[in-house]
Amino acid sequence: MQQILLTDPGYGEVKLAKARAKGGYEAFAAALKRNPEEWLETVRTSGLRGRGIGWLVHNKWSTVRSGATETKYLIINAHEGEPGSFKDRALLERFPHKVLEGALLAAWGAGCTRGIYYTDVAHDDALEAFQRAMDEAREANLLGDNILGSGWDFDIKTSVFPGDKYPNYVYISGEETAIIEFIEGRRPLPRNKPPFPAEAGLYGKPTLVHNVETLAHLPGIAANGAPWFRAMGTAETPGTLLMSVMGPVNNPGVFEVEAGTSLRTLLEDIAGGVIDGGKVKAVAPGGPGTAFIKGDAIDVPIDYSTIASAGSQLSVGATWVIPEGMCLVEECIKIQRWYERMCCRQCAGCGMGTSVIYSNLTDLRRGVVGTEYLDYIMDVAEWIPGQGICDFVERCSQPVKSALTLFSEDFLQHINEGRCADGSYSLVNRKFFDPTAQDHGEQDMPYRP
Numbered sequence: 001m002q003q004i005l006l007t008d009p010g011y012g013e014v015k016l017a018k019a020r021a022k023g024g025y026e027a028f029a030a031a032l033k034r035n036p037e038e039w040l041e042t043v044r045t046s047g048l049r050g051r052g053i054g055w056l057v058h059n060k061w062s063t064v065r066s067g068a069t070e071t072k073y074l075i076i077n078a079h080e081g082e083p084g085s086f087k088d089r090a091l092l093e094r095f096p097h098k099v100l101e102g103a104l105l106a107a108w109g110a111g112c113t114r115g116i117y118y119t120d121v122a123h124d125d126a127l128e129a130f131q132r133a134m135d136e137a138r139e140a141n142l143l144g145d146n147i148l149g150s151g152w153d154f155d156i157k158t159s160v161f162p163g164d165k166y167p168n169y170v171y172i173s174g175e176e177t178a179i180i181e182f183i184e185g186r187r188p189l190p191r192n193k194p195p196f197p198a199e200a201g202l203y204g205k206p207t208l209v210h211n212v213e214t215l216a217h218l219p220g221i222a223a224n225g226a227p228w229f230r231a232m233g234t235a236e237t238p239g240t241l242l243m244s245v246m247g248p249v250n251n252p253g254v255f256e257v258e259a260g261t262s263l264r265t266l267l268e269d270i271a272g273g274v275i276d277g278g279k280v281k282a283v284a285p286g287g288p289g290t291a292f293i294k295g296d297a298i299d300v301p302i303d304y305s306t307i308a309s310a311g312s313q314l315s316v317g318a319t320w321v322i323p324e325g326m327c328l329v330e331e332c333i334k335i336q337r338w339y340e341r342m343c344c345r346q347c348a349g350c351g352m353g354t355s356v357i358y359s360n361l362t363d364l365r366r367g368v369v370g371t372e373y374l375d376y377i378m379d380v381a382e383w384i385p386g387q388g389i390c391d392f393v394e395r396c397s398q399p400v401k402s403a404l405t406l407f408s409e410d411f412l413q414h415i416n417e418g419r420c421a422d423g424s425y426s427l428v429n430r431k432f433f434d435p436t437a438q439d440h441g442e443q444d445m446p447y448r449p
């Protein structure tokens, strides 16, 4: 399995000396000597997509670059608030210089003049590792004024969201316009778009926002060229992807796979399959904000378009596994309760819809409603998308909508008997990993290179 991000099975390359011994910052130094437009063109031909929504990276860069103001911002989004996602922390804690070199390359290509590293207070190990890397880089003139004698000035400040004090904002404070609101000194609430941050973001200036994994791909592309990157993965999603696998599997953790690897290979061969020889009943490939795929349909290759064709979304690759024997009603209640709490309630439709789905599911679980509630919950789940100003509203009903379609027997079982098919399983399953149990997405999961 090709690994280009998690390249060191030990402690990674935390120190600048070790990173440089392995060629770190050489590609950046070479890029600085060339026209940034050439570097942008390399990124365009590489086909790199943002490791989140999957937008083409060079499009954002072009918009920021062509902005009229001299000041342009880069925000390194290390917030990682998606439940069950811990890949960005795995990168930051072990390869902070790879991320920092990627940030420098992004800033150079998009014409950014100032950088901000944004994270949640809970991710303190990753923050410390990145701050140490920045200190080392400043001493080596890789950050600051006149970087490597190029005449280019660029430095990065840190902004930390106090999620411990504002637990109801721990998810939404990672949305890119909410980040901008917070850095500007307001509550982290998403803004209406357009304008998009690349057009008018932080303090009204063009702002490039990238997550950590996206940035970490840039040094490899700069060092080896676009054809090298395109030789991996699929035509639609070149390169590799970091997948955080969670749930009752034998070997949960963060794995790097080439795009195009099947979900079955990831779950059965790499993550070791379901514990006790169990079978996969359902999987949400991108995490609890994405639709379920049935366990018998996991031969689908992992890339943005194929996962979409299978009816789900790849998102940040926080793959949530539900084994046979688990009840989808229980799982949907778990995730809808979390969505109901995390909704920032700026938009009436989103606030009302998340509450209505949650409360109706709890009634259905107790068997005190009839089959007409299946249609009612589905109607609300289909109505919510489009009722709000941020992506949250597009995601929050995906799990329940797909569960109602694919696993209606679980819902009917509760309506008819007021319990799961295996009456005790819903209690037993609480010992398993709950993606929404901890407010900060603080999953103490093993890192597996």
Ligand code: SF4
Pocket (backbone or CB within 6 Å): 172, 189, 190, 342, 343, 344, 345, 346, 347, 348, 350, 351, 387, 388, 389, 390, 391, 392, 393
């Ligand atoms: S869609 Fe929901 S989460 Fe997003 S801004 Fe509106 S209320 Fe908040």
